[in-house]
Amino acid sequence: MKFVSTRGEAPILGFSDALLAGLARDGGLYLPQSWPTFSAADIRAMRGLSYPDLAIRLLTPFVGDEIPQATFAKIVREAYATFRHDAVCPIVQHGPDSYLLELFHGPTLAFKDVAMQLLARLMDHVLAERGQRATIVGATSGDTGGAAIDAFAGRERTDIFILFPNGRVSPVQQRQMTTSGASNVHAIAVEGNFDDCQALVKGMFNDHAFRDRTMLSGVNSINWGRIMAQIVYYFSSALSLGAPDRSVSFTVPTGNFGDIFAGYAAKRMGLPVDRLVIATNDNDILARTLANGTYETRGVVPTTSPSMDIQVSSNFERLLFEAAGRDAAAVRGYMDRLKQSGAFTIADDHLARIRAEFDAGRSSMAETAETMKSVLSRNSYLLDPHSAIGVRVAQGQRGASPMVVLATAHPAKFPDAVKSATGIAPALPEWLSDLMTRPENYKVLPSDPKMIEDYVSARSRAAAERV
Numbered sequence: 154m155k156f157v158s159t160r161g162e163a164p165i166l167g168f169s170d171a172l173l174a175g176l177a178r179d180g181g182l183y184l185p186q187s188w189p190t191f192s193a194a195d196i197r198a199m200r201g202l203s204y205p206d207l208a209i210r211l212l213t214p215f216v217g218d219e220i221p222q223a224t225f226a227k228i229v230r231e232a233y234a235t236f237r238h239d240a241v242c243p244i245v246q247h248g249p250d251s252y253l254l255e256l257f258h259g260p261t262l263a264f265k266d267v268a269m270q271l272l273a274r275l276m277d278h279v280l281a282e283r284g285q286r287a288t289i290v291g292a293t294s295g296d297t298g299g300a301a302i303d304a305f306a307g308r309e310r311t312d313i314f315i316l317f318p319n320g321r322v323s324p325v326q327q328r329q330m331t332t333s334g335a336s337n338v339h340a341i342a343v344e345g346n347f348d349d350c351q352a353l354v355k356g357m358f359n360d361h362a363f364r365d366r367t368m369l370s371g372v373n374s375i376n377w378g379r380i381m382a383q384i385v386y387y388f389s390s391a392l393s394l395g396a397p398d399r400s401v402s403f404t405v406p407t408g409n410f411g412d413i414f415a416g417y418a419a420k421r422m423g424l425p426v427d428r429l430v431i432a433t434n435d436n437d438i439l440a441r442t443l444a445n446g447t448y449e450t451r452g453v454v455p456t457t458s459p460s461m462d463i464q465v466s467s468n469f470e471r472l473l474f475e476a477a478g479r480d481a482a483a484v485r486g487y488m489d490r491l492k493q494s495g496a497f498t499i500a501d502d503h504l505a506r507i508r509a510e511f512d513a514g515r516s517s518m519a520e521t522a523e524t525m526k527s528v529l530s531r532n533s534y535l536l537d538p539h540s541a542i543g544v545r546v547a548q549g550q551r552g553a554s555p556m557v558v559l560a561t562a563h564p565a566k567f568p569d570a571v572k573s574a575t576g577i578a579p580a581l582p583e584w585l586s587d588l589m590t591r592p593e594n595y596k597v598l599p600s601d602p603k604m605i606e607d608y609v610s611a612r613s614r615a616a617a618e619r620v
């Protein structure tokens with residue numbers, strides 16, 4: 154399997170190189186050159202597989218022979234042994250034909266663990282085989298950072314630098330990033346919002362001299378390895394609801410568009426997915442784009458679902474590439490207009506293809522709080538604010554297929570928002586019970602590309618080896 158950039162001007166890479174590259178050298182995002190597909194009979198034969206076995210079956214076509222099958226299987230099993238639920242990503246029913254896909258049973262209580270536990274082990278393996286070190290950079294609105302730090306802490310071949318918006322993540326999220334104590338972990342509180350952090354990370358990738366000197370690699374969903382791993386739970390949940398003999402719809406709390414793009418990938422691979430519904434908070438750029446065809450950035454508004462306080466939704470570029478019939482020049486045109494004027498209008502035929510697969514809705518902070526309260530009184534189920542956005546938006550959808558809402562985080566990550574909506578302060582699980590008293594270690598830096606690069610460069614062992 155080879156991987157191509159959405160902008161068509163970067164080298165075509167094999168799996169291991171795409172994994173280490175993160176962002177393509179032309180600023181684009183890697184995608185498989187063609188989608189591996191599974192027939193209905195293939196999918197039927199997946200029924201009853203454990204989550205790790207399903208992951209091995211679905212992901213092997215992407216990995217190919219670059220990692221020996223037995224090694225890949227061992228890595229997958231180790232990654233999912235870190236989860237506290239036997240099913241890894243269980244589904245629970247919360248209404249007639251309505252289900253929640255619980256993605257928060259990993260070490261840091263958010264869906265990011267599903268991909269990150271696998272990605273860290275895969276990168277470690279590839280780096281060890283090559284005898285190399287890498288410098289990992291990531292931007293986070295709260296959950297990616299904690300998951301990445303948990304997965305990479307203490308790993309000999311990587312130094313990890315996570316940029317988070319100072320004062321805009323929940324206290325639990327902040328401490329998951331700042332209390333690891335591992336010497337290869339560097340948490341950086343940036344004076345700015347998530348989009349600033351993401352722009353700084355992309356800027357480091359686009360500075361090719363810096364990129365090459367530090368052996369830069371990324372763990373945001375710009376990395377294909379992240380999306381790939383997230384495909385599996387679309388299959389696992391749909392299989393348990395009768396796929397491939399029944400179609401299933403999904404509503405996905407969305408920010409950077411990585412999670413829902415994994416649902417789109419699952420559909421391309423043969424899973425009978427009916428509708429993919431984008432659920433946004435007040436930062437509703439994607440809901441507006443689907444409604445009026447213009448992708449237009451506005452200022453980020455802080456909300457009670459901080460992980461989704463995002464305007465520049467990176468993975469939408471992958472969808473544009475697909476909707477444009479994989480026309481990289483069209484994607485470059487859209488991205489140039491975004492850079493120049495903060496907006497672009499999607500061509501009618503591209504928009505029609507997007508609307509054929511996706512719907513979108515928005516939940517305000519008041520609606521989200523009201524949903525947390527009503528689901529608690531109706532189902533005795535405590536939602537986190539991000540999952541509540543999914544539930545709220547799904548309520549406005551009508552269709553013949555069962556609706557699965559992705560429950561992307563545990564309520565204990567956002568105790569203030571949950572308490573103010575429901576009166577209940579959710580407790581952290583026992584393995585995190587001392588989190589709020591552990592000593593913190595992080596650096597506050599301005600949103601200044603040069604200062605961030607200098608900070609990373611001075612602490613990167615991969616860069617030191619190149620001096």
Ligand SMILES: Cc1ncc(COP(=O)(O)O)c(C=O)c1O
Nearest residue numbers: 296407408409410411412460561
């Ligand atoms: C809890 C939670 N829900 C939803 C999202 C949105 O996911 P995505 O960025 O993949 O669209 C995020 C972060 O991205 C998150 O942390």
Ligand SMILES: N[C@@H](CCOP(=O)(O)O)C(=O)O
Nearest residue numbers: 293294295296297373374460
């Ligand atoms: N919500 C995310 C934002 C980064 O998204 P990613 O999926 O591209 O890593 C977070 O919690 O950091």
